[in-house]
Amino acid sequence: MSTESIAIEKERKPLFTTKDRKLITDPLNDDNPITVQVLGICSALAVTVQVKPALFMCLGVIFVVAMGNFVISLIRNFIPSRVRIIVQLVVVAALVTVVDQALKAYAYDVSKELSVFVGLIITNCIVMGRLEAFALANKPGPSVLDGIGNGLGYSLILVAVAVVRELLGSGSILGFPIIGQWALDLGYKHNGLFVLPPMALIMVGIIIWIQRSKNQKLIEAN
Amino acid sequence: MKPLKRLVENVEPHFAEGGKWRKYWPLFDGFATFLFTPGHPTHKGAHIRDGIDLKRTMSMVILAMVPALLLGMYNVGYQHFLAIGEQAAFMDIFMYGMWKVLPLVIVSYGVGLGVEFVFCIIKGHQINEGYLVSGMLIPLVCPPDLPLWMLTLAVIFAVVIGKEVFGGTGMNILNVALTARAFLFFAYPADISGDKVWISGVGEQVVNGYTGETALAQFAKSGGEVAAMGGQSFASQADFLWAGFIGLIPGSVGETSTLAILIGAAILIFTGIGSWRIMASVALGGLAMGYLLNGFSGAFPDNGYLAIPPYYHLIFGGFAFGAVFMATDPVTASQTPTGKYIYGFLIGVLAVIIRVLNPAYPEGMMLAILFMNVMAPLIDHYVVQGNINRRLKRVKVATHG
Numbered sequence: 023m024s025t026e027s028i029a030i031e032k033e034r035k036p037l038f039t040t041k042d043r044k045l046i047t048d049p050l051n052d053d054n055p056i057t058v059q060v061l062g063i064c065s066a067l068a069v070t071v072q073v074k075p076a077l078f079m080c081l082g083v084i085f086v087v088a089m090g091n092f093v094i095s096l097i098r099n100f101i102p103s104r105v106r107i108i109v110q111l112v113v114v115a116a117l118v119t120v121v122d123q124a125l126k127a128y129a130y131d132v133s134k135e136l137s138v139f140v141g142l143i144i145t146n147c148i149v150m151g152r153l154e155a156f157a158l159a160n161k162p163g164p165s166v167l168d169g170i171g172n173g174l175g176y177s178l179i180l181v182a183v184a185v186v187r188e189l190l191g192s193g194s195i196l197g198f199p200i201i202g203q204w205a206l207d208l209g210y211k212h213n214g215l216f217v218l219p220p221m222a223l224i225m226v227g228i229i230i231w232i233q234r235s236k237n238q239k240l241i242e243a244n
Numbered sequence: 245m246k247p248l249k250r251l252v253e254n255v256e257p258h259f260a261e262g263g264k265w266r267k268y269w270p271l272f273d274g275f276a277t278f279l280f281t282p283g284h285p286t287h288k289g290a291h292i293r294d295g296i297d298l299k300r301t302m303s304m305v306i307l308a309m310v311p312a313l314l315l316g317m318y319n320v321g322y323q324h325f326l327a328i329g330e331q332a333a334f335m336d337i338f339m340y341g342m343w344k345v346l347p348l349v350i351v352s353y354g355v356g357l358g359v360e361f362v363f364c365i366i367k368g369h370q371i372n373e374g375y376l377v378s379g380m381l382i383p384l385v386c387p388p389d390l391p392l393w394m395l396t397l398a399v400i401f402a403v404v405i406g407k408e409v410f411g412g413t414g415m416n417i418l419n420v421a422l423t424a425r426a427f428l429f430f431a432y433p434a435d436i437s438g439d440k441v442w443i444s445g446v447g448e449q450v451v452n453g454y455t456g457e458t459a460l461a462q463f464a465k466s467g468g469e470v471a472a473m474g475g476q477s478f479a480s481q482a483d484f485l486w487a488g489f490i491g492l493i494p495g496s497v498g499e500t501s502t503l504a505i506l507i508g509a510a511i512l513i514f515t516g517i518g519s520w521r522i523m524a525s526v527a528l529g530g531l532a533m534g535y536l537l538n539g540f541s542g543a544f545p546d547n548g549y550l551a552i553p554p555y556y557h558l559i560f561g562g563f564a565f566g567a568v569f570m571a572t573d574p575v576t577a578s579q580t581p582t583g584k585y586i587y588g589f590l591i592g593v594l595a596v597i598i599r600v601l602n603p604a605y606p607e608g609m610m611l612a613i614l615f616m617n618v619m620a621p622l623i624d625h626y627v628v629q630g631n632i633n634r635r636l637k638r639v640k641v642a643t644h645g
Binding site: 209210211213214215216218224227228231 | 391
């Protein structure tokens with residue numbers, strides 16, 4: 023899981039080393055926060071009925087993980103380890119409040135749709151997980167990259183699930199009708215199961231299934 | 245039989261090791277062993293091989309379902325002609341029903357076996373015959389007018405997500421047929437519940453006195469006297485009960501006739517394939533919970549379902565069908581004899597609770613069985629643990645004495 027917690031080397035390096043690039047690309051596939059680390063499942067079930075709220079949720083999580091990683095990494099040498107969880111929570115809560123207020127100010131309808139789930143980013147295991155596993159042991163630069171990478175990995179799954187759920191559950195994507203009236207006239211009906219949370223879980227399961235059949239090294243030996 | 249056997253033997257080399265159709269060996273094997281009991285001997289040790297194998301077991305279950313299927317076909321036509329107010333000859337009624345039900349059966353088998361074949365060929369497994377029974381169960385628990393494309397999706401979902409992801413036949417946690425029905429129920433609720441779907445070929449057309457609600461809902465609303473249902477009227481409550489028992493009321497294809505289901509149950513119990521423990525305890529659980537809820541009917545007069553006599557639960561809806569054909573599914577039920585009693589009893593209890601206290605989910609039996617499917621391994625675990633503990637205690641007593 024934590025292949026990236028190896029200390030980053032000291033000497034001067036180009037802007038993006040291979041290692042840095044891996045910080046972004048690893049969470050997209052080999053170390054995906056949802057399908058491999060199995061974190062942040064609750065929000066994946068809750069906000070993926072439609073693509074739009076899912077996208078905003080993703081932006082929020084990317085912002086919070088990246089900035090949280092950055093801030094915690096900056097002050098990592100001053101945090102007494104016994105109170106580190108509280109410090110992390112304060113930082114994350116502050117960032118989430120910023121996201122929440124920004125949404126309320128600029129995208130009120132989305133903010134209403136996401137309701138408590140914006141606030142619940144605080145409890146999203148991905149955020150705390152990255153702070154604990156990476157930011158506390160690494161420099162700010164790589165920490166930001168790691169945050170963005172994990173945020174993107176989370177977003178990838180969320181958007182994939184949301185696209186399928188909105189398409190099959192409501193016949194549209196981002197609110198634009200894809201399945202037209204002609205199909206409904208022919209007798210097609212939207213699938214109500216895709217609007218219900220269990221289908222998100224099944225979708226995540228199917229994604230894990232596909233991913234593991236393509237990516238053999240993820241299969242546990244037992 | 246002879247020419248068929250010769251044909252099978254003639255094509256076998258093509259599918260065997262080195263043959264040109266080697267890839268499709270599972271397909272051939274599946275068909276060949278379905279037609280003829282394979283002559284596999286045991287290779288190691290002195291194990292005894294039973295003459296009956298999974299394919300023969302499954303065929304017996306299908307045989308047990310035939311009365312329900314035939315009566316269901318007749319009933320589909322019977323309800324249709326009653327609702328449109330026409331007299332029809334026996335054969336016309338039956339042919340109408342067959343014309344409605346047969347496509348459901350064909351699609352269910354075609355799609356389900358197709359999915360199984362694909363998975364078996366990809367994985368190189370032997371084809372298992374688990375779907376033979378599921379394929380017949382699924383059309384029997386659907387309304388007669390269900391669109392075929394919905395059935396197709398439900399079957400694919402049930403076989404892939406309900407069974408193949410867990411490792412195929414024998415590895416599934418949930419009953420495959422009920423997974424398909426649950427999929428339909430939550431995905432397309434308008435087509436599998438409510439009051440418009442139970443009589444074939446009627447749609448929105450309302451005949452004099454026509455109402456399509458389920459029998460129990462009518463009973464609850466009318467306060468205990470059901471005078472008419474579908475296109476028929478009942479002179480007395482006994483007539484209504486009798487119609488429900490022999491199965492001439494609107495409903496899913498195969499579940500209306502308690503009589504036909506009892507014949508099936510007799511076949512299953514006689515051949516030792518279905519567990520009488522489960523069937524009996526489901527009925528007992530339903531009756532017990534029914535009587536218990538009857539006791540509350542005075543306190544909550546608003547809920548007419550509370551006053552339903554317990555034996556009504558056994559006669560109407562999918563209760564009997566679920567108890568005989570689905571709760572007894574050997575893969576998803578409890579395996580231990582004690583566990584079977586607990587498992588069955590709780591199915592009966594839950595089904596009645598859901599029916600009475602949440603009429604929004606009219607088919608409590610489906611949800612009850614699916615829920616207990618999930619709980620079955622837990623029940624078995626505690627039964628086995630209890631047995632181990634009891635025996636350990638005996639050992640201790642023995643050593644101390």
